Amino acid sequence: MTILVTSATGTVGRHVVTELLKAGQSVRALTRRPETAALPAEAEVRGGDLDQPDTLRAALAGAERLYLFPVPETAAEVVALAVESGVRRIVLLSGAGADDDAFDTGYRVVEAAVQSSGVDWTCIRPGEFAANWLDWAPAIRATRTLSRPYAQAVTQPTHERDIAAVAAAALLQDGHEGRTHTFAGPEALTVAAQLDTIAKALGEPIRLDELDPAAAxxxxxxxxxxxxxxxxxxxxxxxxxxxxxxWAEVVPALTGRPALTFADWANEHVAAFR
Ligand SMILES: NC(=O)c1ccc[n+]([C@@H]2O[C@H](COP(=O)([O-])OP(=O)(O)OC[C@H]3O[C@@H](n4cnc5c(N)ncnc54)[C@H](OP(=O)(O)O)[C@@H]3O)[C@@H](O)[C@H]2O)c1
Known part of the structure:
Protein backbone atom coordinates (compact mmCIF):
# COMPACT_ATOMS: atom_id res chain seq x y z
CA MET A 1 0.00 0.00 0.00
CA THR A 2 1.38 3.41 -0.95
CA ILE A 3 0.71 6.31 1.42
CA LEU A 4 1.32 9.89 0.32
CA VAL A 5 2.54 12.14 3.15
CA THR A 6 2.17 15.86 2.47
CA SER A 7 4.24 18.37 4.49
CA ALA A 8 6.76 15.54 4.75
CA THR A 9 9.56 17.94 5.70
CA GLY A 10 7.42 19.61 8.39
CA THR A 11 7.47 19.31 12.17
CA VAL A 12 4.82 16.58 12.21
CA GLY A 13 5.08 15.25 8.63
CA ARG A 14 8.70 14.16 9.03
CA HIS A 15 7.64 11.91 11.91
CA VAL A 16 4.61 10.62 10.00
CA VAL A 17 7.07 9.44 7.32
CA THR A 18 9.22 7.70 9.97
CA GLU A 19 6.23 6.09 11.71
CA LEU A 20 4.88 4.67 8.45
CA LEU A 21 8.29 3.38 7.34
CA LYS A 22 8.69 1.72 10.75
CA ALA A 23 5.34 0.02 10.14
CA GLY A 24 6.68 -1.36 6.85
CA GLN A 25 4.58 0.83 4.56
CA SER A 26 5.55 2.20 1.19
CA VAL A 27 5.83 5.95 1.76
CA ARG A 28 5.72 8.70 -0.80
CA ALA A 29 6.83 12.03 0.63
CA LEU A 30 5.68 15.33 -0.84
CA THR A 31 7.77 18.50 -0.71
CA ARG A 32 8.10 21.61 -2.81
CA ARG A 33 11.88 21.22 -2.63
CA PRO A 34 12.95 17.59 -3.13
CA GLU A 35 16.61 18.63 -3.48
CA THR A 36 16.84 19.86 0.12
CA ALA A 37 14.22 17.60 1.74
CA ALA A 38 16.69 15.31 3.58
CA LEU A 39 14.11 12.55 3.98
CA PRO A 40 14.90 8.89 4.75
CA ALA A 41 16.28 6.98 1.75
CA GLU A 42 13.42 4.44 1.98
CA ALA A 43 10.83 7.18 1.25
CA GLU A 44 9.99 7.96 -2.37
CA VAL A 45 10.35 11.75 -2.48
CA ARG A 46 8.10 13.63 -4.93
CA GLY A 47 7.87 17.31 -5.78
CA GLY A 48 4.49 19.07 -5.62
CA ASP A 49 2.84 22.20 -4.28
CA LEU A 50 -0.48 22.13 -2.41
CA ASP A 51 -1.06 25.70 -3.58
CA GLN A 52 -1.10 24.38 -7.16
CA PRO A 53 -3.14 21.16 -7.15
CA ASP A 54 -2.19 20.23 -10.73
CA THR A 55 1.40 19.71 -9.59
CA LEU A 56 0.22 16.85 -7.32
CA ARG A 57 -0.94 14.43 -10.03
CA ALA A 58 2.28 12.41 -10.26
CA ALA A 59 2.64 12.20 -6.47
CA LEU A 60 -0.97 11.02 -6.10
CA ALA A 61 -0.86 8.40 -8.87
CA GLY A 62 -1.18 4.96 -7.24
CA ALA A 63 -1.42 6.31 -3.68
CA GLU A 64 -4.20 4.66 -1.66
CA ARG A 65 -3.95 6.71 1.53
CA LEU A 66 -3.10 10.34 2.20
CA TYR A 67 -1.84 12.36 5.16
CA LEU A 68 -3.04 15.85 4.34
CA PHE A 69 -1.58 19.16 5.52
CA PRO A 70 -4.34 21.82 5.74
CA VAL A 71 -4.29 24.45 3.01
CA PRO A 72 -7.79 26.01 3.08
CA GLU A 73 -7.53 27.83 -0.27
CA THR A 74 -7.05 24.66 -2.34
CA ALA A 75 -8.39 21.92 -0.04
CA ALA A 76 -11.52 21.12 -2.06
CA GLU A 77 -9.53 20.81 -5.29
CA VAL A 78 -6.75 18.75 -3.70
CA VAL A 79 -9.23 16.35 -2.09
CA ALA A 80 -11.18 15.94 -5.36
CA LEU A 81 -7.96 15.20 -7.22
CA ALA A 82 -6.86 12.69 -4.56
CA VAL A 83 -10.16 10.81 -4.77
CA GLU A 84 -10.08 10.85 -8.59
CA SER A 85 -6.54 9.41 -8.40
CA GLY A 86 -7.66 6.48 -6.26
CA VAL A 87 -7.00 7.63 -2.68
CA ARG A 88 -9.39 5.75 -0.38
CA ARG A 89 -8.46 7.14 3.04
CA ILE A 90 -7.50 10.68 4.07
CA VAL A 91 -6.14 11.68 7.47
CA LEU A 92 -6.23 15.43 7.87
CA LEU A 93 -4.02 17.48 10.18
CA SER A 94 -6.46 19.99 11.68
CA GLY A 95 -6.28 21.68 15.08
CA ALA A 96 -8.06 21.78 18.42
CA GLY A 97 -9.09 25.35 17.61
CA ALA A 98 -11.19 24.22 14.64
CA ASP A 99 -14.48 25.05 16.35
CA ASP A 100 -13.26 28.24 18.00
CA ASP A 101 -15.67 31.00 17.04
CA ALA A 102 -13.28 33.72 18.20
CA PHE A 103 -10.98 33.23 15.22
CA ASP A 104 -11.27 31.45 11.89
CA THR A 105 -8.28 29.12 11.77
CA GLY A 106 -9.29 27.86 8.31
CA TYR A 107 -9.49 24.26 9.58
CA ARG A 108 -13.24 24.02 9.15
CA VAL A 109 -13.13 24.51 5.41
CA VAL A 110 -10.47 21.80 5.02
CA GLU A 111 -12.34 19.46 7.35
CA ALA A 112 -15.51 20.00 5.29
CA ALA A 113 -13.64 19.12 2.08
CA VAL A 114 -12.33 15.89 3.60
CA GLN A 115 -15.63 14.99 5.26
CA SER A 116 -17.56 15.31 2.01
CA SER A 117 -14.95 13.43 -0.03
CA GLY A 118 -16.87 10.15 -0.16
CA VAL A 119 -13.82 8.17 1.03
CA ASP A 120 -12.70 7.19 4.56
CA TRP A 121 -11.56 10.23 6.51
CA THR A 122 -10.22 11.06 9.94
CA CYS A 123 -9.58 14.58 11.23
CA ILE A 124 -6.88 14.82 13.86
CA ARG A 125 -7.03 17.96 15.96
CA PRO A 126 -3.94 18.42 18.13
CA GLY A 127 -3.75 21.16 20.72
CA GLU A 128 -0.80 23.50 21.06
CA PHE A 129 2.43 22.05 19.67
CA ALA A 130 5.34 21.85 22.14
CA ALA A 131 7.40 22.81 19.07
CA ASN A 132 5.93 26.34 19.21
CA TRP A 133 8.64 26.93 21.82
CA LEU A 134 11.22 26.85 19.03
CA ASP A 135 9.99 30.39 18.21
CA TRP A 136 11.58 31.51 21.48
CA ALA A 137 14.84 29.62 20.94
CA PRO A 138 16.77 32.51 19.32
CA ALA A 139 16.05 34.82 22.29
CA ILE A 140 16.88 32.11 24.82
CA ARG A 141 20.11 31.26 22.97
CA ALA A 142 21.14 34.90 22.74
CA THR A 143 20.19 36.27 26.16
CA ARG A 144 18.97 33.37 28.33
CA THR A 145 15.87 35.53 28.78
CA LEU A 146 12.31 35.07 27.58
CA SER A 147 10.19 38.22 27.34
CA ARG A 148 6.50 37.52 26.93
CA PRO A 149 3.12 38.14 28.53
CA TYR A 150 0.96 35.64 30.43
CA ALA A 151 3.64 33.67 32.30
CA GLN A 152 0.86 31.91 34.20
CA ALA A 153 -1.07 30.89 31.08
CA VAL A 154 -1.72 27.15 31.17
CA THR A 155 -1.36 25.01 28.07
CA GLN A 156 -1.19 21.29 27.38
CA PRO A 157 1.81 21.01 25.06
CA THR A 158 1.75 18.20 22.52
CA HIS A 159 4.89 16.48 21.25
CA GLU A 160 5.10 16.32 17.45
CA ARG A 161 6.00 12.61 17.61
CA ASP A 162 2.71 11.96 19.40
CA ILE A 163 0.81 13.88 16.74
CA ALA A 164 2.53 11.81 14.05
CA ALA A 165 1.78 8.60 15.95
CA VAL A 166 -1.92 9.50 16.09
CA ALA A 167 -1.86 10.26 12.36
CA ALA A 168 -0.16 6.94 11.63
CA ALA A 169 -2.70 5.06 13.75
CA ALA A 170 -5.57 6.65 11.83
CA LEU A 171 -3.86 5.88 8.51
CA LEU A 172 -3.11 2.24 9.34
CA GLN A 173 -5.71 0.99 11.81
CA ASP A 174 -9.38 0.42 11.09
CA GLY A 175 -12.02 2.05 13.27
CA HIS A 176 -11.03 5.70 12.89
CA GLU A 177 -13.10 6.28 9.75
CA GLY A 178 -15.49 9.23 10.02
CA ARG A 179 -14.03 10.27 13.37
CA THR A 180 -12.42 13.43 14.70
CA HIS A 181 -9.73 12.99 17.32
CA THR A 182 -9.08 16.08 19.44
CA PHE A 183 -6.10 15.59 21.73
CA ALA A 184 -3.12 17.12 23.51
CA GLY A 185 -0.18 16.22 25.70
CA PRO A 186 -0.34 14.55 29.13
CA GLU A 187 0.24 17.63 31.34
CA ALA A 188 -1.25 21.08 31.87
CA LEU A 189 1.68 23.43 32.51
CA THR A 190 2.09 27.15 32.92
CA VAL A 191 4.39 28.96 30.51
CA ALA A 192 6.72 29.56 33.47
CA ALA A 193 6.83 25.83 34.24
CA GLN A 194 7.55 25.02 30.59
CA LEU A 195 10.40 27.52 30.61
CA ASP A 196 11.76 25.93 33.80
CA THR A 197 11.66 22.55 32.08
CA ILE A 198 13.70 23.90 29.18
CA ALA A 199 16.15 25.49 31.65
CA LYS A 200 16.51 22.17 33.44
CA ALA A 201 17.25 20.39 30.14
CA LEU A 202 19.77 23.11 29.38
CA GLY A 203 21.33 22.96 32.82
CA GLU A 204 21.27 26.77 33.02
CA PRO A 205 18.76 29.29 34.37
CA ILE A 206 16.55 31.22 31.95
CA ARG A 207 15.10 34.53 33.11
CA LEU A 208 11.43 35.21 32.50
CA ASP A 209 10.72 38.86 31.82
CA GLU A 210 6.92 39.05 32.00
CA LEU A 211 5.53 41.73 29.71
CA ASP A 212 2.40 43.75 30.31
CA PRO A 213 -0.22 42.33 27.87
CA ALA A 214 -1.16 45.76 26.43
CA ALA A 215 2.47 46.65 25.73
CA ALA A 216 3.14 43.17 24.33
CA TRP A 247 -7.64 15.11 25.30
CA ALA A 248 -4.81 13.55 27.32
CA GLU A 249 -6.27 10.05 26.94
CA VAL A 250 -6.18 9.96 23.14
CA VAL A 251 -2.47 9.37 22.50
CA PRO A 252 -2.23 6.38 24.89
CA ALA A 253 -5.50 4.97 23.56
CA LEU A 254 -4.42 5.14 19.92
CA THR A 255 -0.75 4.28 20.28
CA GLY A 256 -0.74 1.82 23.19
CA ARG A 257 2.02 3.75 24.98
CA PRO A 258 2.13 6.75 27.32
CA ALA A 259 2.12 10.20 25.74
CA LEU A 260 5.44 12.05 25.67
CA THR A 261 5.95 14.71 28.34
CA PHE A 262 7.14 18.27 27.89
CA ALA A 263 10.41 17.22 29.58
CA ASP A 264 10.82 14.57 26.87
CA TRP A 265 10.34 17.29 24.27
CA ALA A 266 12.74 19.72 25.97
CA ASN A 267 15.46 17.08 26.31
CA GLU A 268 15.15 16.12 22.64
CA HIS A 269 15.31 19.75 21.46
CA VAL A 270 17.80 21.18 23.94
CA ALA A 271 20.36 21.87 21.20
CA ALA A 272 18.03 24.50 19.72
CA PHE A 273 18.20 26.48 23.00
CA ARG A 274 21.97 26.19 23.64
N1 LIG B 1 1.45 25.14 16.06
C1 LIG B 1 0.41 24.69 16.72
O1 LIG B 1 0.30 24.83 17.95
C2 LIG B 1 -0.66 23.95 15.96
C3 LIG B 1 -1.72 23.34 16.66
C4 LIG B 1 -2.69 22.64 15.94
C5 LIG B 1 -2.59 22.56 14.56
N2 LIG B 1 -1.56 23.18 13.91
C6 LIG B 1 -1.49 23.12 12.44
O2 LIG B 1 -0.43 22.29 12.06
C7 LIG B 1 0.05 22.73 10.80
C8 LIG B 1 1.56 22.82 10.85
O3 LIG B 1 2.07 21.50 10.85
P1 LIG B 1 3.62 21.26 10.92
O4 LIG B 1 4.13 22.06 12.09
O5 LIG B 1 3.87 19.82 10.88
O6 LIG B 1 4.13 21.93 9.62
P2 LIG B 1 5.40 22.85 9.38
O7 LIG B 1 6.53 22.40 10.24
O8 LIG B 1 4.95 24.26 9.40
O9 LIG B 1 5.78 22.43 7.95
C9 LIG B 1 4.90 22.48 6.91
C10 LIG B 1 5.52 21.73 5.77
O10 LIG B 1 4.56 21.74 4.76
C11 LIG B 1 5.16 21.98 3.54
N3 LIG B 1 4.31 22.92 2.83
C12 LIG B 1 3.91 24.13 3.25
N4 LIG B 1 3.14 24.69 2.30
C13 LIG B 1 3.07 23.79 1.30
C14 LIG B 1 2.45 23.78 0.04
N5 LIG B 1 1.75 24.82 -0.38
N6 LIG B 1 2.58 22.69 -0.74
C15 LIG B 1 3.32 21.63 -0.34
N7 LIG B 1 3.95 21.58 0.84
C16 LIG B 1 3.82 22.65 1.64
C17 LIG B 1 6.56 22.53 3.78
O11 LIG B 1 7.45 21.66 3.14
P3 LIG B 1 8.35 22.07 1.86
O12 LIG B 1 8.86 23.45 2.12
O13 LIG B 1 9.40 20.99 1.91
O14 LIG B 1 7.45 21.96 0.71
C18 LIG B 1 6.74 22.43 5.28
O15 LIG B 1 7.85 21.62 5.64
C19 LIG B 1 -0.60 24.08 10.49
O16 LIG B 1 -1.65 23.93 9.59
C20 LIG B 1 -1.12 24.48 11.83
O17 LIG B 1 -2.23 25.31 11.74
C21 LIG B 1 -0.59 23.85 14.58
Whole structure:
Protein backbone atom coordinates (compact mmCIF):
# COMPACT_ATOMS: atom_id res chain seq x y z
CA MET A 1 0.00 0.00 0.00
CA THR A 2 1.38 3.41 -0.95
CA ILE A 3 0.71 6.31 1.42
CA LEU A 4 1.32 9.89 0.32
CA VAL A 5 2.54 12.14 3.15
CA THR A 6 2.17 15.86 2.47
CA SER A 7 4.24 18.37 4.49
CA ALA A 8 6.76 15.54 4.75
CA THR A 9 9.56 17.94 5.70
CA GLY A 10 7.42 19.61 8.39
CA THR A 11 7.47 19.31 12.17
CA VAL A 12 4.82 16.58 12.21
CA GLY A 13 5.08 15.25 8.63
CA ARG A 14 8.70 14.16 9.03
CA HIS A 15 7.64 11.91 11.91
CA VAL A 16 4.61 10.62 10.00
CA VAL A 17 7.07 9.44 7.32
CA THR A 18 9.22 7.70 9.97
CA GLU A 19 6.23 6.09 11.71
CA LEU A 20 4.88 4.67 8.45
CA LEU A 21 8.29 3.38 7.34
CA LYS A 22 8.69 1.72 10.75
CA ALA A 23 5.34 0.02 10.14
CA GLY A 24 6.68 -1.36 6.85
CA GLN A 25 4.58 0.83 4.56
CA SER A 26 5.55 2.20 1.19
CA VAL A 27 5.83 5.95 1.76
CA ARG A 28 5.72 8.70 -0.80
CA ALA A 29 6.83 12.03 0.63
CA LEU A 30 5.68 15.33 -0.84
CA THR A 31 7.77 18.50 -0.71
CA ARG A 32 8.10 21.61 -2.81
CA ARG A 33 11.88 21.22 -2.63
CA PRO A 34 12.95 17.59 -3.13
CA GLU A 35 16.61 18.63 -3.48
CA THR A 36 16.84 19.86 0.12
CA ALA A 37 14.22 17.60 1.74
CA ALA A 38 16.69 15.31 3.58
CA LEU A 39 14.11 12.55 3.98
CA PRO A 40 14.90 8.89 4.75
CA ALA A 41 16.28 6.98 1.75
CA GLU A 42 13.42 4.44 1.98
CA ALA A 43 10.83 7.18 1.25
CA GLU A 44 9.99 7.96 -2.37
CA VAL A 45 10.35 11.75 -2.48
CA ARG A 46 8.10 13.63 -4.93
CA GLY A 47 7.87 17.31 -5.78
CA GLY A 48 4.49 19.07 -5.62
CA ASP A 49 2.84 22.20 -4.28
CA LEU A 50 -0.48 22.13 -2.41
CA ASP A 51 -1.06 25.70 -3.58
CA GLN A 52 -1.10 24.38 -7.16
CA PRO A 53 -3.14 21.16 -7.15
CA ASP A 54 -2.19 20.23 -10.73
CA THR A 55 1.40 19.71 -9.59
CA LEU A 56 0.22 16.85 -7.32
CA ARG A 57 -0.94 14.43 -10.03
CA ALA A 58 2.28 12.41 -10.26
CA ALA A 59 2.64 12.20 -6.47
CA LEU A 60 -0.97 11.02 -6.10
CA ALA A 61 -0.86 8.40 -8.87
CA GLY A 62 -1.18 4.96 -7.24
CA ALA A 63 -1.42 6.31 -3.68
CA GLU A 64 -4.20 4.66 -1.66
CA ARG A 65 -3.95 6.71 1.53
CA LEU A 66 -3.10 10.34 2.20
CA TYR A 67 -1.84 12.36 5.16
CA LEU A 68 -3.04 15.85 4.34
CA PHE A 69 -1.58 19.16 5.52
CA PRO A 70 -4.34 21.82 5.74
CA VAL A 71 -4.29 24.45 3.01
CA PRO A 72 -7.79 26.01 3.08
CA GLU A 73 -7.53 27.83 -0.27
CA THR A 74 -7.05 24.66 -2.34
CA ALA A 75 -8.39 21.92 -0.04
CA ALA A 76 -11.52 21.12 -2.06
CA GLU A 77 -9.53 20.81 -5.29
CA VAL A 78 -6.75 18.75 -3.70
CA VAL A 79 -9.23 16.35 -2.09
CA ALA A 80 -11.18 15.94 -5.36
CA LEU A 81 -7.96 15.20 -7.22
CA ALA A 82 -6.86 12.69 -4.56
CA VAL A 83 -10.16 10.81 -4.77
CA GLU A 84 -10.08 10.85 -8.59
CA SER A 85 -6.54 9.41 -8.40
CA GLY A 86 -7.66 6.48 -6.26
CA VAL A 87 -7.00 7.63 -2.68
CA ARG A 88 -9.39 5.75 -0.38
CA ARG A 89 -8.46 7.14 3.04
CA ILE A 90 -7.50 10.68 4.07
CA VAL A 91 -6.14 11.68 7.47
CA LEU A 92 -6.23 15.43 7.87
CA LEU A 93 -4.02 17.48 10.18
CA SER A 94 -6.46 19.99 11.68
CA GLY A 95 -6.28 21.68 15.08
CA ALA A 96 -8.06 21.78 18.42
CA GLY A 97 -9.09 25.35 17.61
CA ALA A 98 -11.19 24.22 14.64
CA ASP A 99 -14.48 25.05 16.35
CA ASP A 100 -13.26 28.24 18.00
CA ASP A 101 -15.67 31.00 17.04
CA ALA A 102 -13.28 33.72 18.20
CA PHE A 103 -10.98 33.23 15.22
CA ASP A 104 -11.27 31.45 11.89
CA THR A 105 -8.28 29.12 11.77
CA GLY A 106 -9.29 27.86 8.31
CA TYR A 107 -9.49 24.26 9.58
CA ARG A 108 -13.24 24.02 9.15
CA VAL A 109 -13.13 24.51 5.41
CA VAL A 110 -10.47 21.80 5.02
CA GLU A 111 -12.34 19.46 7.35
CA ALA A 112 -15.51 20.00 5.29
CA ALA A 113 -13.64 19.12 2.08
CA VAL A 114 -12.33 15.89 3.60
CA GLN A 115 -15.63 14.99 5.26
CA SER A 116 -17.56 15.31 2.01
CA SER A 117 -14.95 13.43 -0.03
CA GLY A 118 -16.87 10.15 -0.16
CA VAL A 119 -13.82 8.17 1.03
CA ASP A 120 -12.70 7.19 4.56
CA TRP A 121 -11.56 10.23 6.51
CA THR A 122 -10.22 11.06 9.94
CA CYS A 123 -9.58 14.58 11.23
CA ILE A 124 -6.88 14.82 13.86
CA ARG A 125 -7.03 17.96 15.96
CA PRO A 126 -3.94 18.42 18.13
CA GLY A 127 -3.75 21.16 20.72
CA GLU A 128 -0.80 23.50 21.06
CA PHE A 129 2.43 22.05 19.67
CA ALA A 130 5.34 21.85 22.14
CA ALA A 131 7.40 22.81 19.07
CA ASN A 132 5.93 26.34 19.21
CA TRP A 133 8.64 26.93 21.82
CA LEU A 134 11.22 26.85 19.03
CA ASP A 135 9.99 30.39 18.21
CA TRP A 136 11.58 31.51 21.48
CA ALA A 137 14.84 29.62 20.94
CA PRO A 138 16.77 32.51 19.32
CA ALA A 139 16.05 34.82 22.29
CA ILE A 140 16.88 32.11 24.82
CA ARG A 141 20.11 31.26 22.97
CA ALA A 142 21.14 34.90 22.74
CA THR A 143 20.19 36.27 26.16
CA ARG A 144 18.97 33.37 28.33
CA THR A 145 15.87 35.53 28.78
CA LEU A 146 12.31 35.07 27.58
CA SER A 147 10.19 38.22 27.34
CA ARG A 148 6.50 37.52 26.93
CA PRO A 149 3.12 38.14 28.53
CA TYR A 150 0.96 35.64 30.43
CA ALA A 151 3.64 33.67 32.30
CA GLN A 152 0.86 31.91 34.20
CA ALA A 153 -1.07 30.89 31.08
CA VAL A 154 -1.72 27.15 31.17
CA THR A 155 -1.36 25.01 28.07
CA GLN A 156 -1.19 21.29 27.38
CA PRO A 157 1.81 21.01 25.06
CA THR A 158 1.75 18.20 22.52
CA HIS A 159 4.89 16.48 21.25
CA GLU A 160 5.10 16.32 17.45
CA ARG A 161 6.00 12.61 17.61
CA ASP A 162 2.71 11.96 19.40
CA ILE A 163 0.81 13.88 16.74
CA ALA A 164 2.53 11.81 14.05
CA ALA A 165 1.78 8.60 15.95
CA VAL A 166 -1.92 9.50 16.09
CA ALA A 167 -1.86 10.26 12.36
CA ALA A 168 -0.16 6.94 11.63
CA ALA A 169 -2.70 5.06 13.75
CA ALA A 170 -5.57 6.65 11.83
CA LEU A 171 -3.86 5.88 8.51
CA LEU A 172 -3.11 2.24 9.34
CA GLN A 173 -5.71 0.99 11.81
CA ASP A 174 -9.38 0.42 11.09
CA GLY A 175 -12.02 2.05 13.27
CA HIS A 176 -11.03 5.70 12.89
CA GLU A 177 -13.10 6.28 9.75
CA GLY A 178 -15.49 9.23 10.02
CA ARG A 179 -14.03 10.27 13.37
CA THR A 180 -12.42 13.43 14.70
CA HIS A 181 -9.73 12.99 17.32
CA THR A 182 -9.08 16.08 19.44
CA PHE A 183 -6.10 15.59 21.73
CA ALA A 184 -3.12 17.12 23.51
CA GLY A 185 -0.18 16.22 25.70
CA PRO A 186 -0.34 14.55 29.13
CA GLU A 187 0.24 17.63 31.34
CA ALA A 188 -1.25 21.08 31.87
CA LEU A 189 1.68 23.43 32.51
CA THR A 190 2.09 27.15 32.92
CA VAL A 191 4.39 28.96 30.51
CA ALA A 192 6.72 29.56 33.47
CA ALA A 193 6.83 25.83 34.24
CA GLN A 194 7.55 25.02 30.59
CA LEU A 195 10.40 27.52 30.61
CA ASP A 196 11.76 25.93 33.80
CA THR A 197 11.66 22.55 32.08
CA ILE A 198 13.70 23.90 29.18
CA ALA A 199 16.15 25.49 31.65
CA LYS A 200 16.51 22.17 33.44
CA ALA A 201 17.25 20.39 30.14
CA LEU A 202 19.77 23.11 29.38
CA GLY A 203 21.33 22.96 32.82
CA GLU A 204 21.27 26.77 33.02
CA PRO A 205 18.76 29.29 34.37
CA ILE A 206 16.55 31.22 31.95
CA ARG A 207 15.10 34.53 33.11
CA LEU A 208 11.43 35.21 32.50
CA ASP A 209 10.72 38.86 31.82
CA GLU A 210 6.92 39.05 32.00
CA LEU A 211 5.53 41.73 29.71
CA ASP A 212 2.40 43.75 30.31
CA PRO A 213 -0.22 42.33 27.87
CA ALA A 214 -1.16 45.76 26.43
CA ALA A 215 2.47 46.65 25.73
CA ALA A 216 3.14 43.17 24.33
CA UNK A 217 0.11 43.47 22.04
CA UNK A 218 1.45 46.70 20.55
CA UNK A 219 4.90 45.15 20.16
CA UNK A 220 3.65 41.95 18.50
CA UNK A 221 1.50 43.87 16.04
CA UNK A 222 4.40 46.15 15.12
CA UNK A 223 6.52 42.97 14.67
CA UNK A 224 4.03 41.90 11.99
CA UNK A 225 1.59 39.56 13.75
CA UNK A 226 -1.99 40.16 12.48
CA UNK A 227 -4.03 41.87 15.25
CA UNK A 228 -6.77 39.23 15.06
CA UNK A 229 -4.20 36.46 15.71
CA UNK A 230 -2.67 38.38 18.64
CA UNK A 231 -6.11 38.99 20.16
CA UNK A 232 -7.08 35.34 19.73
CA UNK A 233 -3.86 34.06 21.35
CA UNK A 234 -3.91 36.58 24.18
CA UNK A 235 -7.57 35.72 24.81
CA UNK A 236 -6.65 32.03 25.09
CA UNK A 237 -3.76 32.73 27.44
CA UNK A 238 -5.86 35.01 29.63
CA UNK A 239 -8.45 32.27 30.13
CA UNK A 240 -7.87 30.03 33.16
CA UNK A 241 -7.26 26.44 32.03
CA UNK A 242 -6.59 23.06 33.55
CA UNK A 243 -5.82 19.59 32.25
CA UNK A 244 -8.26 18.37 29.63
CA UNK A 245 -8.22 14.71 30.67
CA UNK A 246 -10.23 13.59 27.66
CA TRP A 247 -7.64 15.11 25.30
CA ALA A 248 -4.81 13.55 27.32
CA GLU A 249 -6.27 10.05 26.94
CA VAL A 250 -6.18 9.96 23.14
CA VAL A 251 -2.47 9.37 22.50
CA PRO A 252 -2.23 6.38 24.89
CA ALA A 253 -5.50 4.97 23.56
CA LEU A 254 -4.42 5.14 19.92
CA THR A 255 -0.75 4.28 20.28
CA GLY A 256 -0.74 1.82 23.19
CA ARG A 257 2.02 3.75 24.98
CA PRO A 258 2.13 6.75 27.32
CA ALA A 259 2.12 10.20 25.74
CA LEU A 260 5.44 12.05 25.67
CA THR A 261 5.95 14.71 28.34
CA PHE A 262 7.14 18.27 27.89
CA ALA A 263 10.41 17.22 29.58
CA ASP A 264 10.82 14.57 26.87
CA TRP A 265 10.34 17.29 24.27
CA ALA A 266 12.74 19.72 25.97
CA ASN A 267 15.46 17.08 26.31
CA GLU A 268 15.15 16.12 22.64
CA HIS A 269 15.31 19.75 21.46
CA VAL A 270 17.80 21.18 23.94
CA ALA A 271 20.36 21.87 21.20
CA ALA A 272 18.03 24.50 19.72
CA PHE A 273 18.20 26.48 23.00
CA ARG A 274 21.97 26.19 23.64
N1 LIG B 1 1.45 25.14 16.06
C1 LIG B 1 0.41 24.69 16.72
O1 LIG B 1 0.30 24.83 17.95
C2 LIG B 1 -0.66 23.95 15.96
C3 LIG B 1 -1.72 23.34 16.66
C4 LIG B 1 -2.69 22.64 15.94
C5 LIG B 1 -2.59 22.56 14.56
N2 LIG B 1 -1.56 23.18 13.91
C6 LIG B 1 -1.49 23.12 12.44
O2 LIG B 1 -0.43 22.29 12.06
C7 LIG B 1 0.05 22.73 10.80
C8 LIG B 1 1.56 22.82 10.85
O3 LIG B 1 2.07 21.50 10.85
P1 LIG B 1 3.62 21.26 10.92
O4 LIG B 1 4.13 22.06 12.09
O5 LIG B 1 3.87 19.82 10.88
O6 LIG B 1 4.13 21.93 9.62
P2 LIG B 1 5.40 22.85 9.38
O7 LIG B 1 6.53 22.40 10.24
O8 LIG B 1 4.95 24.26 9.40
O9 LIG B 1 5.78 22.43 7.95
C9 LIG B 1 4.90 22.48 6.91
C10 LIG B 1 5.52 21.73 5.77
O10 LIG B 1 4.56 21.74 4.76
C11 LIG B 1 5.16 21.98 3.54
N3 LIG B 1 4.31 22.92 2.83
C12 LIG B 1 3.91 24.13 3.25
N4 LIG B 1 3.14 24.69 2.30
C13 LIG B 1 3.07 23.79 1.30
C14 LIG B 1 2.45 23.78 0.04
N5 LIG B 1 1.75 24.82 -0.38
N6 LIG B 1 2.58 22.69 -0.74
C15 LIG B 1 3.32 21.63 -0.34
N7 LIG B 1 3.95 21.58 0.84
C16 LIG B 1 3.82 22.65 1.64
C17 LIG B 1 6.56 22.53 3.78
O11 LIG B 1 7.45 21.66 3.14
P3 LIG B 1 8.35 22.07 1.86
O12 LIG B 1 8.86 23.45 2.12
O13 LIG B 1 9.40 20.99 1.91
O14 LIG B 1 7.45 21.96 0.71
C18 LIG B 1 6.74 22.43 5.28
O15 LIG B 1 7.85 21.62 5.64
C19 LIG B 1 -0.60 24.08 10.49
O16 LIG B 1 -1.65 23.93 9.59
C20 LIG B 1 -1.12 24.48 11.83
O17 LIG B 1 -2.23 25.31 11.74
C21 LIG B 1 -0.59 23.85 14.58
Missing amino acids: RTQWISDGYPPEVVDWLFGLWATPASLNAE
